[in-house]
Amino acid sequence: MPIHIIQDPLQDIPKTLQNIPIPTLTEKSDCAGKYVKGKVVFKGPLVSRGDHLNYILKIVIQEDAPQQSKASNYTSINVMLFGGLAKDFSHHAIQGDTVVPSGFTVSPSPTFKKDGQHPCSLHLDGDKACVYVLQASAPAEKKSGVNSTPKYTYVPLKELKLGSVVNVYAVVTFFKVPYPSKGTDYCSTLKLADQSGATVVCTVFSKNQDNQPKIFKTGDVIRLHRVKAYPFEGSIALVTSWGWSAVTFDGTVGTPVVPRTNSKSFHFGEEDRRAVTELREWAANVPPEGSSVPLSAVKPKQFFNLTCQLLAKATMDSTCTLLKVWDGSRCGYPLLTVPVEEGALEGGSPAVTEGQNLIANVLVYDNHVEVAQALKPGAFLCINNLHAVAQPGTSELSFHLHGGASYSRGICVLPLHSPEVSKLKSALQACAEQMEDDMNTCLGDMSSLTQLHATNGGPETSSSVRKCTHSLPQVSLAQVKSSPPPQFVHVRAQLSSYQPRRLYQCLKLFCSQCKAIEDVPDAESLRERFEAAAKDSMPCRVPWAVTVATDTDDAGRKIALHVSSTECPADRHSRLVFVQGATFQEMCRLSSEHEYMLPVRSSAGELALLDSTVPFLFRGKRHFYGCQQCSKGKVVKSPAVTTEVWNERNISEALGVQLMQHVAVMKLQLDDGTATLDTLLFEGSEDFFGVSADGMAYSQEAQDSVQQTMDMLLPADSSTLQRPWLDLCLCLYAAGENGETQVQIVNTHIRKHPIAE
DNA sequence: TTAGGCTTCG
Numbered sequence: 001m002p003i004h005i006i007q008d009p010l011q012d013i014p015k016t017l018q019n020i021p022i023p024t025l026t027e028k029s030d031c032a033g034k035y036v037k038g039k040v041v042f043k044g045p046l047v048s049r050g051d052h053l054n055y056i057l058k059i060v061i062q063e064d065a066p067q068q069s070k071a072s073n074y075t076s077i078n079v080m081l082f083g084g085l086a087k088d089f090s091h092h093a094i095q096g097d098t099v100v101p102s103g104f105t106v107s108p109s110p111t112f113k114k115d116g117q118h119p120c121s122l123h124l125d126g127d128k129a130c131v132y133v134l135q136a137s138a139p140a141e142k143k144s145g146v147n148s149t150p151k152y153t154y155v156p157l158k159e160l161k162l163g164s165v166v167n168v169y170a171v172v173t174f175f176k177v178p179y180p181s182k183g184t185d186y187c188s189t190l191k192l193a194d195q196s197g198a199t200v201v202c203t204v205f206s207k208n209q210d211n212q213p214k215i216f217k218t219g220d221v222i223r224l225h226r227v228k229a230y231p232f233e234g235s236i237a238l239v240t241s242w243g244w245s246a247v248t249f250d251g252t253v254g255t256p257v258v259p260r261t262n263s264k265s266f267h268f269g270e271e272d273r274r275a276v277t278e279l280r281e282w283a284a285n286v287p288p289e290g291s292s293v294p295l296s297a298v299k300p301k302q303f304f305n306l307t308c309q310l311l312a313k314a315t316m317d318s319t320c321t322l323l324k325v326w327d328g329s330r331c332g333y334p335l336l337t338v339p340v341e342e343g344a345l346e347g348g349s350p351a352v353t354e355g356q357n358l359i360a361n362v363l364v365y366d367n368h369v370e371v372a373q374a375l376k377p378g379a380f381l382c383i384n385n386l387h388a389v390a391q392p393g394t395s396e397l398s399f400h401l402h403g404g405a406s407y408s409r410g411i412c413v414l415p416l417h418s419p420e421v422s423k424l425k426s427a428l429q430a431c432a433e434q435m436e437d438d439m440n441t442c443l444g445d446m447s448s449l450t451q452l453h454a455t456n457g458g459p460e461t462s463s464s465v466r467k468c469t470h471s472l473p474q475v476s477l478a479q480v481k482s483s484p485p486p487q488f489v490h491v492r493a494q495l496s497s498y499q500p501r502r503l504y505q506c507l508k509l510f511c512s513q514c515k516a517i518e519d520v521p522d523a524e525s526l527r528e529r530f531e532a533a534a535k536d537s538m539p540c541r542v543p544w545a546v547t548v549a550t551d552t553d554d555a556g557r558k559i560a561l562h563v564s565s566t567e568c569p570a571d572r573h574s575r576l577v578f579v580q581g582a583t584f585q586e587m588c589r590l591s592s593e594h595e596y597m598l599p600v601r602s603s604a605g606e607l608a609l610l611d612s613t614v615p616f617l618f619r620g621k622r623h624f625y626g627c628q629q630c631s632k633g634k635v636v637k638s639p640a641v642t643t644e645v646w647n648e649r650n651i652s653e654a655l656g657v658q659l660m661q662h663v664a665v666m667k668l669q670l671d672d673g674t675a676t677l678d679t680l681l682f683e684g685s686e687d688f689f690g691v692s693a694d695g696m697a698y699s700q701e702a703q704d705s706v707q708q709t710m711d712m713l714l715p716a717d718s719s720t721l722q723r724p725w726l727d728l729c730l731c732l733y734a735a736g737e738n739g740e741t742q743v744q745i746v747n748t749h750i751r752k753h754p755i756a757e
Numbered sequence: 758t759t760a761g762g763c764t765t766c767g
Contacts, residue, residue, distance in 0.1 A: 174762060176762055176763095180759090181758085181759035182758085182759055183758045183760090184759070185758080185759055186759095187760060188760095189760070190762090201760095201761070201762075203759085203760055203761065205758090205760085233761080237760095237761070239760085239761090303764065303765090320767070365767065385764075387764085387765065389765090400765075402766085402767080403766085404764075406763085406764055407763075409764080
């Protein structure tokens with residue numbers, strides 16, 4: 001726990017830490033093992049940077065008395081807290097507390113000129129950062145032996161027990177002004193909330209109007225003594241009981257804590273000041289009333305606000321428009337499917353969401369129709385005062401945005417860079433990834449079945465077959481272009497162009513760990529890169545290999561072959577041979593199907609791999625590359641390949657090299673008459689061509705096959721009439737910083753000999 | 758005791 005609540009700084013701060021006076025801090029200060037001490041004179045709001053773990057909190061602390069009067073006058077300094085530390089600090093410390101941060105870094109204060117505070121600021125982030133908090137309290141109260149004031153305990157609203165009479169502190173989120181009841185008393189109804197997350201209704205009875213709690217507006221803080229918790233309609237409610245009292249406070253952060261009450265005598269101390277301050281700060285960071293409810297938490301009959309993404313829309317009639325939306329959470333109730341006329345739906349939804357309670361059908365009525373009509377699929381929305389309506393006889397939910405504008409009912413389009421949208425985007429992304437995982441599992445189980453189905457299928461006019469299990473309607477490319485990611489779509493289209501036209505240029509090296517994609521170096525650059533290595537004639541002997549030297553064509557130059565004594569259990573001929581001082585051509589010449597050849601150079605008496613721009617392993621005509629980013633040290637230790645069978649994977653692991661794999665990457669432009677669409681063939685390229693990327697790298701036959709496929713899809717000088725139609729599965733996803741939609745062809749296999757022939 | 762927050766054609 002990076003926040004420590006302490007009683008006595010002298011005792012509770014570790015003696016290993018040393019104080020450094022705030023005025024003496026400079027950018028160059030060595031702050032390891034140091035702490036600063038000061039009073040919190042400002043505490044900003046807890047700011048969330050999108051995801052729930054990512055918080056920032058700014059505070060200003062002031063040192064009591066400058067310890068080095070001559071040093072500088074900067075006794076106040078800005079302190080930035082990050083992550084869990086920021087959140088914990090926000091909960092445990094308030095303005096006025098004395099705090100002792102340690103494990104901070106010092107950097108120039110960006111607001112130095114503006115705020116005139118210390119030219120440096122402190123940053124607390126990571127494992128080493130911690131803050132000791134000495135909570136401010138009224139010493140007089142604690143130390144005076146006179147126990148004149150009773151000690152009250154306050155129960156969090158979530159922990160109310162039926163039948164108990166309790167004291168509570170809460171924020172008023174709703175109130176009805178007092179009115180005469182049908183009995184003898186005045187009555188008012190309040191709704192209360194506190195940090196525990198619960199909201200509770202409270203009824204207040206009083207003999208006269210003046211004794212009612214002095215609530216001026218929602219957000220006020222109330223302290224209630226002696227209220228009784230009792231059951232009402234399945235939840236807990238509060239009602240005033242004998243001898244009850246109420247004190248209220250303004251809820252605005254930073255304003256003086258002034259109690260409002262009619263009571264002649266009431267207890268009010270430092271504890272109360274802290275309770276009010278904490279509630280105010282909590283309330284300031286909680287979204288105001290009418291905050292969004294995720295689909296997963298919606299209950300029948302509820303009116304709520306939904307933050308969501310629009311997937312598709314359809315006009316039902318002149319007074320009603322259907323919006324299909326999702327927020328990445330699954331509704332706890334089955335969702336009603338609203339039938340839509342063919343072609344009426346603009347946009348689409350991922351097929352795998354069917355039956356997953358992910359997509360809500362929102363019926364928008366009357367005055368809201370105009371706004372709804374203008375919305376673009378993909379937009380992020382906040383639909384306010386949406387009504388969850390249960391279908392009679394079933395528990396299926398549909399959602400109605402009724403006519404009228406009360407309770408701020410309506411649709412807002414959220415700006416792309418708002419925190420709500422970042423939050424929503426991460427939820428949607430997580431949901432889409434989950435769906436994809438589910439789908440891949442499903443795909444594995446189903447692939448044999450679909451292949452059978454495909455070959456036994458009826459009349460075929462398509463030159464490709466989809467290998468996915470989606471049951472998606474076919475959409476036009478124009479529709480795809482207006483569809484929001486992430487989702488899968490099915491289209492029928494022709495190829496209109498592709499790049500690169502030279503197929504060998506589409507081969508790349510891919511690191512599955514860091515996702516880097518590199519070009520495959522050509523023979524000429526490899527020859528150059530080996531030149532320096534070939535000049536390495538430093539004799540080198542390693543205990544784990546037998547070294548032999550062989551002559552070269554160059555007079556006097558020798559190649560050293562360090563043959564590892566480790567044998568492959570499954571094949572005694574397999575050996576690891578570390579080759580020192582060879583050119584690229586020599587490496588290729590030496591390389592055979594039996595041995596694994598690894599080019600090395602000498603490095604301080606040991607052998608080291610060459611840099612990652614050249615293959616680290618040669619076998620036969622195959623060359624293997626390591627990832628520059630992800631491979632570990634270059635020095636070769638005794639290579640402990642422990643597996644029964646050897647292959648490039650085991651060997652690279654034993655050497656700490658992250659093996660890169662071949663991938664084929666192409667850009668294909670599709671056309672179906674409604675639009676052209678640029679797509680990427682990457683993850684689905686092996687499926688597409690029915691050829692492995694390694695095959696494309698080394699086998700003439702495979703290369704010819706790929707060329708034939710492309711020639712078949714786009715015959716030279718062909719008209720659109722001559723080009724075959726393709727049934728394709730496309731995956732739409734957001735890519736890059738701006739979240740632009742990228743489209744990949746996936747789950748699609750090209751028939752080289754169309755059945756129609 | 759009293760009241761028990763509120764909206765809605767679909």
